Amino acid sequence: MSSTDNTDNTENTRIVLVVQCAQVTDQVCPGCLCEHAFTARTGGFTRYHGMENIRYNAFSCGGCPGRPVLRKLINYKRNLKKRENLSPDVVTVHLSSCITKSNHHGPRCPHIDYIKRQVGETGFRCVEDSRISAKSEEHRQAGRYS
Ligand code: SF4
């Protein structure tokens, strides 16, 4: 998808915030593959092809059921306004693929709708997916993950 045929209003994005599953990132993943996918504009970041100067930040959901997401995002929003006078519509929150998809770490997050509602309360837009592993896609299509 190019920035011109964007259908989810992410064409205004100047800041990408990735929310990661705490069960994965607190123990195993430093988030580097998501950052790499963002830089290469692959997976859930394909929509940003041709769009430069987008900032990137990532943080964990804080653990089930993801209650800290709202507090973290409110804090982010407050600082965005106070320090840069930027409105929420420049921010797109990506729920990472370890939240949105079943994979070898576990199933799709059972609290995803709750997390989306929290993002919605902040006025930030919310989309699914970050890095998408080709191997995991193969396993999903073969029905190897629940
Ligand atoms: S709430 Fe979802 S994303 Fe967060 S730790 Fe639990 S399973 Fe992972």
Ligand code: SF4
């Ligand atoms: S999607 Fe993969 S690389 Fe990104 S935070 Fe989750 S486990 Fe790490």
